[in-house]
Amino acid sequence: MKPILVKTANEMAKISREIKGTIGFVPTMGYLHEGHLSLVRVAKKETDVVVVSIFVNPSQFSPNEDLDEYPRDIDRDIRLLSELNANYIFLPTENEVYPDGYKTWVNVEKITQILCGKSRPTHFRGVTTVVAKLMNIIDPDFMYMGEKDFQQLVVLKQMVKDLNFRTKIIGCPIIRENDGLAMSSRNKYLSKQGRKNALCLQKSLLLAQKRYNEKVFTSNKIIAEIADLIENNKGVVDYIEIVDSYTLEHLYELKKGCRILVAAIIENTRLIDNIEIT
Numbered sequence: 001m002k003p004i005l006v007k008t009a010n011e012m013a014k015i016s017r018e019i020k021g022t023i024g025f026v027p028t029m030g031y032l033h034e035g036h037l038s039l040v041r042v043a044k045k046e047t048d049v050v051v052v053s054i055f056v057n058p059s060q061f062s063p064n065e066d067l068d069e070y071p072r073d074i075d076r077d078i079r080l081l082s083e084l085n086a087n088y089i090f091l092p093t094e095n096e097v098y099p100d101g102y103k104t105w106v107n108v109e110k111i112t113q114i115l116c117g118k119s120r121p122t123h124f125r126g127v128t129t130v131v132a133k134l135m136n137i138i139d140p141d142f143m144y145m146g147e148k149d150f151q152q153l154v155v156l157k158q159m160v161k162d163l164n165f166r167t168k169i170i171g172c173p174i175i176r177e178n179d180g181l182a183m184s185s186r187n188k189y190l191s192k193q194g195r196k197n198a199l200c201l202q203k204s205l206l207l208a209q210k211r212y213n214e215k216v217f218t219s220n221k222i223i224a225e226i227a228d229l230i231e232n233n234k235g236v237v238d239y240i241e242i243v244d245s246y247t248l249e250h251l252y253e254l255k256k257g258c259r260i261l262v263a264a265i266i267e268n269t270r271l272i273d274n275i276e277i278t
Contacts, residue, residue, distance in 0.1 A: 026039045026143070037084060039145070050085075053091075144169075181195060197234050200264075
């Protein structure tokens with residue numbers, strides 16, 4: 001079944017108000033991969049109607065980032081979502097989301113200024129604003145997001161709590177390529193050798209789990225080992241942090257249930273990954 005394409009906020013809001021049953025929402029920037037599709041599959045199982053948005057959000061890109069080069073293939077995206085029987089695809093234009101004279105922004109404090117927010121200072125303001133707008137328009141019962149962007153997941157859960165949105169955010173497991181690389185639209189930028197080098201992110205996280213199993217708990221020691229592994233594979237570390245899974249506060253020792261978050265540059269491509277210590 002081909003999804004119904006919706007291009008204006010007013011039309012999407014009207015459709016949503018008339019839906020009988022639960023709405024599952026998957027926000028994306030398109031160029032869909034198995035990570036996105038896995039979210040749609042979960043939404044199909046758990047809700048009555050699935051809405052997928054496709055919008056490359058300019059406000060979450062810094063001036064020196066890859067907005068113009070960000071991969072796009074809308075025809076392929078529609079085909080993939082048709083195969084999964086998504087019900088609606090919301091395809092707003094930039095002017096529909098940010099019309100002339102737009103002045104309002106949503107900002108979650110503190111937890112947006114660390115980790116990815118430290119090197120991308122305007123990123124989360126763009127993410128929270130566009131997601132808040134999409135949630136206001138669609139008013140979903142559930143929103144499905146991957147755990148690869150773990151900080152984003154925590155930030156948006158905080159926004160939903162603070163602003164009393166009725167939507168419940170569901171975090172879903174990281175989907176990986178066969179070689180272990182976390183799926184990302186930016187993986188296409190990597191050469192064959194770059195992809196091979198990029199595997200150091202998951203390898204470093206698995207090394208941390210191994211050290212925990214060996215009862216090595218000191219964060220600084222584990223972070224140093226992770227950094228060495230990434231740098232030995234021609235990666236440039238942006239950050240390596242061991243944090244509380246709910247507050248993102250730095251932990252000086254590993255404990256069960258904490259998260260290790262890694263961001264690194266491989267061949268000029270910024271990649272992120274994380275693991276829950278079990």
